[in-house]
Amino acid sequence: MTVSVQSPRALLGCIADDSTGATDLANTLVRNGMRTVQTIGVPAGAALPGVEQADALVVALKSRTIPAADAIAQSLDALRWLQAQGCRQFFFKYCSTFDSTDAGNIGPVAEALLAALGSDFTIACPAFPENGRTIFRGHLFVGDALLSESGMENHPLTPMHDANLVRVLQRQSKGKVGLLRHDTVARGSVAVQHAIGALRGDGVRMAIADAVSDADLHTLGEACAALPLLTGGSGLALGLPANFRRAGLLPERADADNVAPVTGPALVLAGSASKATNAQVAQWLANQRPALRLDPLALAEGAPLVEQALTLIAAHAEPVLVYATTSPEQVKAAQAALGVERAGHLVEQALADIAAAAKARGTRRFVVAGGETSGAVVQALGVQALRIGAQIAPGVPATVTLEAQPLALALKSGNFGGPDFFDEALRRLGGEA
CATH class of the missing domain: 3.40.50.10840 (Putative sugar-binding, N-terminal domain)
Known part of the structure; x- marks a missing residue:
């Protein structure tokens, strides 16, 4: 042995x-x-x-x-x-x-x-x-x-x-x-x-x-x-x-997922157009939770949607959802008008700007849906590294940044999670949804 x-x-x-x-x-x-x-x-x-x-x-x-x-x-x-x-x-x-x-x-x-x-x-x-x-x-x-x-x-x-x-x-x-x-x-x-x-x-x-x-x-x-x-x-x-x-290189570990909980204001950002994320956004809206949709066509015309999102976040003690998630048909319409790359960049940049401003104002917990969106958001937040915690849903763990004032993040592939994923993630990141 x-x-x-x-x-x-x-x-x-x-x-x-x-x-x-x-x-x-x-x-x-x-x-x-x-x-x-x-x-x-x-x-x-x-x-x-x-x-x-x-x-x-x-x-x-x-x-x-x-x-x-x-x-x-x-x-x-x-x-x-x-x-x-x-x-x-x-x-x-x-x-x-x-x-x-x-x-x-x-x-x-x-x-x-x-x-x-x-x-x-x-x-x-x-x-x-x-x-x-x-x-x-x-x-x-x-x-x-x-x-x-x-x-x-x-x-x-x-x-x-x-x-x-x-x-x-x-x-x-x-x-x-x-x-x-x-x-x-x-x-x-x-x-x-x-x-x-x-x-x-x-x-x-x-x-x-x-x-x-x-x-x-x-x-x-x-x-x-x-x-x-x-x-x-x-x-x-x-x-x-x-x-x-x-091979005798790894001991048995029961505490590999131990991370310290993070409390404080929370924000949900969704850029994915997948079926799963559409269902999660629909669930949030059906529960009449505060939310703002980012329209890439409006962003291209200079609409102050980033400022509107930050105003909405400041006006609510509970988490706000800011999302660009929509139907495949609407995504294709925006891409036809703006081009695939520009349409995606406008949304990613807006969500990243919102995340960075929210962090500066005290937001400590972030739930992010979509791979490209998550990449843009973590860069905007200045995140260098994450310690990986317990699973929230298959394929999605809770994570905590390795810094003096840590942030808690749930970074979700667009296709992952059930309809109530956003609320479950907020709870698991260290505070109430």
Whole structure:
């Protein structure tokens, strides 16, 4: 029996292509006993407080929709920082709905990381069964629907029209893409290792891995313990902590999610146009809670919506919702009038400006919906790093900043959470909703 010993440095180094994806992954690691710190961007200068106590480090980039060359450069910068922290294995995390375009960025970044690590193979597995994302014969399902029929085909930035991930990833990649089928995964980790050997022999550099249950993800994690790089959604990380325990590098931890509660005024910001966030906004409005909608067309015309939001926040002791969330049709209309990039930037900048001003006026708790929105907000708040706490909803933990006057944040992927998520998050961040 192997005796666990505490490693003095981080074991797992992770690179996420957006802020909510980073917290989603960090949540999985914490729930499985790894003390986890998430950084906002690649840290510069002096060492961050708390990093030396982390078992896992997650670098949150904002690289999902930027040009592929820029995403590669940022990801390699993150890899070098994680290597300098002593990490032994690396994880490239992207969305469980494989958000990308035929130009990237999943394939190009994964291939660049493989090359930098001197490795010839990795798997790609965005499955997250707890949130309804499963992969069978290379096809990604969201609930009972194929990805291409799930609503993701209407995503304003990364519309997904093909559920066959082998085809999607091959269009983005220079190397050969293969498939690790479910009938192999179901036979266990040894069978998966043999299949990986065969795929390598066929010249495959990356393989989409089927997974329809958490048991499949544990199998994949165990089978890939020796791979320098893994890529996928947060579910693939389920089995990684156990690998480090078996190697005697990670002690059993019952307190990995311990963070101090934060009290004080709260604010909810929503930029996602996903079905889940639309339902959450609708629930808030149905309960007649204070709210203001940001219309990108009005923002483009110079309407003082940021000032109006701050006035509304000041007028209410209870949390206010400021949102740009709307129907796919209205999103497309705004994009047609303004262009996709400008429409998104106007909303993100307005929400970021509101967050920064609210912080200056004493707001301490923030619930943020949407990956791009979360990235803009944490940058505006000046957040450098987060300690990851207990789960609020699948894929969404409570987090607390590592600073003298901490903030509490819940950073939510647009597709995550039930209709009452905003109120539940406010409660779990340390105070009443």
